Amino acid sequence: MIINDFGSWMKKRFPYKVQKISIDAGFSCPNRDGKISKGGCIFCDNKTFNPSYCDPTKSIKEQIQEGKDFFRRKYKDMKFIAYFQAYSNTYAPIEQLKRIYEKALEEEEIVGIAIGTRPDCVNEEILDYLAQLNKQTFVTIEYGVESTNDETLRFINRGHDFACSKRAIEMSAERGLCVGIHVILGLPGEDKEECIRQAKIISDLPINILKIHQMQVIKGTKLARIYEKEPFHLYDVEEYINLVTEYLRWIRKDIVIERVVSQSPKELLIAPDWGLKNYQFTNLLLNHMKEVKAQQGDKIAYQ
Numbered sequence: 001m002i003i004n005d006f007g008s009w010m011k012k013r014f015p016y017k018v019q020k021i022s023i024d025a026g027f028s029c030p031n032r033d034g035k036i037s038k039g040g041c042i043f044c045d046n047k048t049f050n051p052s053y054c055d056p057t058k059s060i061k062e063q064i065q066e067g068k069d070f071f072r073r074k075y076k077d078m079k080f081i082a083y084f085q086a087y088s089n090t091y092a093p094i095e096q097l098k099r100i101y102e103k104a105l106e107e108e109e110i111v112g113i114a115i116g117t118r119p120d121c122v123n124e125e126i127l128d129y130l131a132q133l134n135k136q137t138f139v140t141i142e143y144g145v146e147s148t149n150d151e152t153l154r155f156i157n158r159g160h161d162f163a164c165s166k167r168a169i170e171m172s173a174e175r176g177l178c179v180g181i182h183v184i185l186g187l188p189g190e191d192k193e194e195c196i197r198q199a200k201i202i203s204d205l206p207i208n209i210l211k212i213h214q215m216q217v218i219k220g221t222k223l224a225r226i227y228e229k230e231p232f233h234l235y236d237v238e239e240y241i242n243l244v245t246e247y248l249r250w251i252r253k254d255i256v257i258e259r260v261v262s263q264s265p266k267e268l269l270i271a272p273d274w275g276l277k278n279y280q281f282t283n284l285l286l287n288h289m290k291e292v293k294a295q296q297g298d299k300i301a302y303q
């Protein structure tokens with residue numbers, strides 16, 4: 001095993017092909033609606049979150065149906081996870097959350113839900129409810145952590161610190177939930193050393209799934225204005241492969257790696273434009289790791 005990849009992990013859990021269908025249930029985000037700030041994270045453009053079939057003006061049922069039709073073109077026998085991805089999908093009163101999640105779970109061939117949210121948008125009541133739901137179906141909660149460095153979190157206007165992320169992760173793990181997190185490598189001010197420091201911190205957290213992506217500058221964001229005025233370093237493919245290789249060597253072997261790269265739509269992306277599909281990048285990374293005899297977690301002494 002070079003990395004503990006998400007596809008293999010899912011195959012062990014489900015005896016059929018499972019695909020996530022992104023749903024935009026019309027949630028907002030406290031970092032955009034004024035509760036914390038109006039500006040949002042400086043890199044945020046939610047247009048990059050949603051595939052074409054996902055549209056908040058459509059009902060959850062319609063979005064699920066369109067998602068199923070979209071993926072069925074590729075695979076005939078397949079089941080689905082409803083993925084609440086856009087904005088902060090626990091940012092509503094509990095009764096509303098229950099209605100939304102349970103509506104998705106009522107749909108045929110939906111075998112679980114994945115909920116993306118901010119760590120400051122959960123509380124004991126929501127997590128207790130999700131823990132109950134987790135007894136009946138497959139539930140994952142995915143927190144945008146982005147960085148473990150409070151100075152960076154302030155710079156990107158994240159609106160919460162790392163202690164908040166850690167607390168939400170621990171509260172979720174204590175309840176037996178499958179916990180995923182998302183980080184960005186190459187945020188302004190974070191060099192390779194800082195990324196490796198982060199990997200060690202991440203490895204100490206009780207998480208199950210990790211998504212990593214490279215810093216991308218998206219048109220119309222505050223980060224794009226900063227970048228235009230004073231360009232900062234963005235990784236090229238080779239540098240990023242080297243960085244992710246080293247990063248993964250410090251990540252616990254049992255943590256499932258769901259993603260190592262992300263490619264925003266070309267029309268929205270300012271830089272870096274690698275011209276690679278995600279699977280092409282992942283193949284390059286795996287080949288490189290094989291070549292240099294690197295494996296996920298092989299630098300952690302106790303393993």
Ligand code: SF4
Pocket residue numbers: 029030031032039040041044045046086087088118144
């Ligand atoms: S928390 Fe997510 S949705 Fe909210 S501003 Fe940041 S990136 Fe955008």
